[in-house]
Amino acid sequence: MPEFPDLEVYRYAIEEHLGSERLEFVEPRSPFFLRTHEPPLSDLFGSRLVATTRLGKQLCLHFEADGRDETIVAVLHLMIAGRLRFRSDGKEPNVGPKSVLARFAFGPGDLWVTEASPKRRAALRLCRGGSQLAELDRGGLEVFESSNEELAARLRSENRTLKRALTDPRLLAAIGNAYSDELLWAAQLSPTTRTQSLTEESMARLLAAIRTTLAEWRDKLHAERRGAFPDKVTAFHPDMAVHGRFEQPCRRCGSAIQRIRYASNEANYCPPCQTDGVLLRDRSLSQLLKGDWPKTFEELEERKAR
Numbered sequence: 001m002p003e004f005p006d007l008e009v010y011r012y013a014i015e016e017h018l019g020s021e022r023l024e025f026v027e028p029r030s031p032f033f034l035r036t037h038e039p040p041l042s043d044l045f046g047s048r049l050v051a052t053t054r055l056g057k058q059l060c061l062h063f064e065a066d067g068r069d070e071t072i073v074a075v076l077h078l079m080i081a082g083r084l085r086f087r088s089d090g091k092e093p094n095v096g097p098k099s100v101l102a103r104f105a106f107g108p109g110d111l112w113v114t115e116a117s118p119k120r121r122a123a124l125r126l127c128r129g130g131s132q133l134a135e136l137d138r139g140g141l142e143v144f145e146s147s148n149e150e151l152a153a154r155l156r157s158e159n160r161t162l163k164r165a166l167t168d169p170r171l172l173a174a175i176g177n178a179y180s181d182e183l184l185w186a187a188q189l190s191p192t193t194r195t196q197s198l199t200e201e202s203m204a205r206l207l208a209a210i211r212t213t214l215a216e217w218r219d220k221l222h223a224e225r226r227g228a229f230p231d232k233v234t235a236f237h238p239d240m241a242v243h244g245r246f247e248q249p250c251r252r253c254g255s256a257i258q259r260i261r262y263a264s265n266e267a268n269y270c271p272p273c274q275t276d277g278v279l280l281r282d283r284s285l286s287q288l289l290k291g292d293w294p295k296t297f298e299e300l301e302e303r304k305a306r
Contacts, residue, residue, distance in 0.1 A: 004174035005217035082122030086229035140173035163191035178235040181243040
């Protein structure tokens with residue numbers, strides 16, 4: 001799922017390519033994509049794109065029309081497999097017709113919404129003005145708009161594991177599975193540490209890692225696109241420290257990256273750097289192995305060697 005760095009780069013790109021342009025029309029290709037009926041989609045036609053903002057993991061396209069006092073906001077939630085693509089040549093993106101959800105036609109080109117999943121979770125909602133938009137806010141704090149005290153209080157408001165707290169949209173905005181792995185590695189904290197057990201020093205290290213990690217990846221992805229519209233938004237990057245790097249060497253200590261899986265997510269971590277060498281219990285695998293489950297990273301490495 002696109003997270004803070006990806007969504008910010010999308011936002012920059014939309015403003016650069018389509019800012020102040022008029023939307024000619026919207027062509028939905030999936031009956032499940034548009035989730036609201038008021039205001040009607042046709043109210044966007046001929047309106048000018050005046051701003052692109054972000055509300056958590058949702059991209060908000062603000063449109064104004066001549067003679068209309070209120071702004072209509074098109075709120076895009078890409079969910080896990082949704083992506084945006086821009087074409088200025090009039091052609092459809094090369095993703096297959098079943099993956100195309102909608103076309104937003106502007107003068108300079110078309111903004112396409114695609115989804116590489118048959119579940120069709122990506123969604124478009126239309127709002128009139130700021131009051132309706134506020135109803136779509138999950139309540140998570142924006143990490144670059146909040147103080148350390150506010151962020152710490154929010155994380156400690158429930159006694160959750162760090163991994164789950166960081167990815168809860170009610171607590172913090174726009175952090176998901178991939179970047180939570182990265183910032184926990186940067187902070188050298190276990191994904192299973194309880195939020196209310198963090199010392200002041202550990203909390204300060206975590207907050208610094210959150211801001212540093214997200215800013216670095218935002219700036220890196222922004223630089224990599226070199227003014228082009230991003231067309232390869234992914235949760236896996238070769239420069240990542242732990243996410244998607246199971247059994248590859250840690251860039252800090254050289255040990256093999258480990259992971260635990262739960263539901264549809266996973267947590268990737270380095271045992272020596274983050275858990276004092278303790279091997280976290282993977283729910284399914286540890287239940288299968290029971291007493292044979294290794295307790296430490298060193299024990300795991302010894303078994304591999306044998």
